[in-house]
Amino acid sequence: MITEQAPGKLYIAGEYAVLEQDCPAILVAVNQFIRVSIIKSKSGTGLIHSKQYSQSSIHWVRRGAKMVIDNRDNPFEYILAAISYTERFCLEQKVKMKVYDLYVNSDLDSSDGKKYGLGSSAAVTVATVKAILRFYNVAFSNELVYKLSAISHYSVQGNGSAGDIAASVYGGWIAYQTFDKQWLANELAHKTLSDVVNEAWPGLKIQLLTPPAGLKLMIGWSQKPASTSRLVDETNANKAALNGQYQEFLRLSRKCVLKMIAGFEHNDIQLIKKQIRVNRKLLQHFAQINQIAIEIPRLSKLINIAESFGGAAKTSGAGNGDCGIVIADRNTDTAFLEDKWRQNGIMPLDFRVHQIRVVD
Known part of the structure; x- marks a missing residue:
């Protein structure tokens, strides 16, 4: 069994403005984790299981007469997106797909199931991407994990800066500026995923910070x-x-x-x-x-x-x-x-x- 983990995050400064390009924020990774374990299935069917997320609620809105499900607070949507994009990347590397069981375990909620607000959707996305890459023996860098995770997360959430993704990937204290979302959408529509993750993303800046002694x-x-x-x-x-x-x-x-x-x-x-x-x-x-x-x-x-x-x-x-x-x-x-x-x-x-x- 392979297990990968990703830490939660907290914003220190720059919230809301960080949604726009050239507007930095400061974040920090904290020592509470989501762990994703993956093992080859012994049968022809795979399993995705989390004891924390089994009771997740579904939110929906009314658009005219239509009931529309809002899946942005459903952690399984992020897991499935992470699997989809990471396997797409692996297929482009000529990797043969397998069937597996995937288990998720989280520290990012309180004992009674309430969220602390530590970026659980980002952390579960990052941990899933890392676990899938490791399972398929695909070498990866922090930059690759960040980019695959950011694409996966944005495909579900539809907004956000992906600063929480950066904190979960790089850890410590970071200064962060988001990328050009329209550019990314255009690239994904016309190029392979491998090409897109190997490009420099306009606007993206991730800088590791060292806190002053005594802070x-x-x-x-x-x-x-x-x-x-x-x-x-x-x-x-x-x-x-x-x-x-x-x-x-x-x-x-x-x-x-x-x-x-x-x-x-x-x-x-x-x-x-x-x-x-x-x-x-x-x-x-x-x-x-x-x-x-x-x-x-x-x-x-x-x-x-x-x-x-x-x-x-x-x-x-x-x-x-x-x-x-x-x-x-x-x-x-x-x-x-x-x-x-x-x-x-x-x-x-x-x-x-x-x-x-x-x-x-």
Whole structure:
């Protein structure tokens, strides 16, 4: 049996703006994993099994009189897409297909099945791609895994930046800028998958960052799950109407995140903390003009408690639930801060940054 794993992720800064080209974000991989195991089937039929995902709900919307299933929160859709594109790539390498059983095991949910918001759909996509490539003895690099995973994930989700894919593939702290989605769609329509993954993707940037000595990342969970894809849908629908304000948000977010990247490069925790606070205000304004809830009361409480202890805090990812993050330093009393969180219904998550060995 072959087993591959991929870590979950958290956004540190640059959310929403990262959906556009030339707008960087900072993410971190955490030591909670999805593991995918694969073994040749002993019969003529294959199996895909996950004990965590067996109770997944199906969401649907009404389009006129038609009921349309929304599969973007169904993890099996990402697994099937990852299998489809990875096997397509393997077939182009003249690999003979086999029948296999595939088992999925996840740390990315709480004990009662609630999502932490660690990018489970991205992690299961990455782990599946790696497992299939390993099963077929196809040599792979991090870049190949990223590109196959990004294509697979986007084919299901239809939106997003694939920053969570990059974090699950490369690990550690990363600065990330997304690729040109229209270019990719055109390439996939006219070229082989092998040709597309071997090309340079316009706009794509993935830079590994080294955190300053003494920087501490703290994570608090609101205990309220959120749906990223539906929040992104809402803001995408408003882009045209908010054109001037939206462009200003992108400009200011880019400026903020570039300063934060400089903080990593110059070992300047105070600069990083300052820009975390700037990014929080940008997201609050973005939520206001889009009339969406990013910083719900539980997350505001999480942030305000952290700030009272000297940490710089904000929501992580799409918001409306899931996690908040805190950049702290040696002067932050993390034990007292976490006690205060617990008293207010916020669960501290004792996760660590996960580094991944570079595969060229």
